Amino acid sequence: MSHFERDLMRGKIVEERVLRILKKTFPEAHQVKGYCKEGDIYIPAPHDKWVEVKYDPMSQKTGNIVVEVEFNGKPSALSTTKSYRWVFYTGKELIITSPKILRKMIKDNDMRPVEFVGDGDKHSKLAYLVKKNYITDTALRVVSPF
Helix, strand or coil, X not given: CCHHHHHHHHHHHHHHXXXXXXXXXXXXXEECCCCXXXXXXXXXXXXXXXXXXXXXXXXXXXXXXXXXXXXXXXXXXXXXXXCCEEEEECCCCEEEECHHHHHHHHHHCCCCCEEECCCCCCCCEEEEEXXXXXXXXXXXXXXXXC
């Protein structure tokens, strides 16, 4: 199994766990199959909302959470999201925030993105390496997982 395949599988498991939590409030919520730039979990009408789930276990070692804005020279993730909530799972906690809060936090702290090729990726990405406490300090909620 490649590094990418392993990460994808772990990410899907986290999405399923977040979905179980969401279903308590939004029973009609469901996980989107395959790639969908709008988000990973969809909550249909009357809510019509998307949730993006990010799994970043390396944040436990680096102290940073990766917030991608471009992949392979094209806008992605925070630049294109339609999700009203972003959920980061660090391996120890779920951090619930919104794109609006993330963008404001990045701007207020005058952060600059860096370019790198992630493990298992074939192309470079442009992303902010955000100190985890910046995200937890501005989050809507931080909870112990599952």
